[in-house]
Amino acid sequence: MKPVAPSALPVRRLGLADLPHCLDLAQDRSWPREERKWRLLLENGEGFGIDAPDGGGLAGTVVLTRYGRTAAAVGMMLVASRHGGRGLGRRLLEHVLAEAGDATLFLCATEYGRPLYEKLGFETVGVIEARVGHFDAGDDPYGAGPGRDASRLAEPGRDLAALCALDIEVFGADRSRLLTRLFAFAEQVRVVERDGEITGYGAAWRSAGRLFVGPVVAEDDETARALITDLARDADTRIRIDLDHRRRELVSWIAGRGVPQSSTTSFMVHGGRALPGDRSRLVASFMSALG
Structure with missing residues (x-):
């Protein structure tokens, strides 16, 4: 035939x-x-x-x-x-x-898939490191302490509107539908507040026997470390977190916590467009399929 x-x-x-x-x-x-x-x-x-x-x-x-x-x-x-x-x-x-x-289209590509995406107008603008391992919170974990902002569990009724407002600043796009689902999908969602305003948030969820840490949005590395530590400290399995390879201090820190690099993907955007929003505050993606 x-x-x-x-x-x-x-x-x-x-x-x-x-x-x-x-x-x-x-x-x-x-x-x-x-x-x-x-x-x-x-x-x-x-x-x-x-x-x-x-x-x-x-x-x-x-x-x-x-x-x-x-x-x-x-x-x-x-x-x-x-x-x-x-x-x-x-x-x-x-x-x-x-x-x-x-719409501005973006995706994460393996080396196998990247040639096809390039032929159809996608351009590589970054590299994402998938890190997988058993997280070690250490003897002096990040969290509450002098000069630090502790994270707390988020509550949908109390925090969803502010969380969505922060997220739209970072992504330059409305992800409220996805974030509303996040509270039911994730094991926990945590936020960090400063002067009564949410300055960062993160979530942890399970799939295929791993605890995925993401998304994580934070205004600085210290806030990111506090969120990641609180989300992963009690994990009873390996965690996975997808980090932009340019965040070298965070990458080095999490490697020192027992989470080595597992793989890399190319972060690609279609048509040479600039991504909307302020992605300098995007620490870890939700998952590679969602950004």
Whole structure:
């Protein structure tokens, strides 16, 4: 039978009914079967897929997560191993580019995927280090003390509006829908206050047997260390945190706490656009698929 051309394969919206097929596709590409993560992405974003022409589930997926009309993240770009090299990844990405409209698109790319993204107009603007290990809070952990701002557990009714206001300054885009979900998704959300105003926040959530620390937003490294320490100090498993490699003091600090580099990805933006907001205060992303 003659193979069907990629351009002839329809791209369709994915829903929660497709979750088992998404997990199978992830496993096929040696990714963990992260049901909670996929569920969040499919409920909060727009999943797109191509059905396998041989009837074997999904041939490829991608998820577009919009932040208002300003920016959007691209993630979970996967093509089944048996359908690789046929242009399905390009087909999916071109579909997302058309769907995104005028939004500034960004993504995290592996070395395997980066050439395709470059061909379609994405440019590397940074490098993200994924760090994985058992966090050691040490004998003198960051937290309450002279000259330090202690973090506390956030409360949705009390803190959500202020947290969203801080986040929109950092991202330059409205992520309130995602942050509202964060309180139910995460094990804990913590904030740091100074003079009655929230100056930083962070969250920790579980997937695939790891505790992910992110997002973390902070006005300085000391606030970031306090948040990370309080989020990770009691972890009963390895943590993962994704840091911009240019934050050398934080990278060195967390390496000294027993969390070495696991992998790196290229942070890419489409069309040479400047990202909105003040990302100097973005310490760690929520996850690579969300930024």
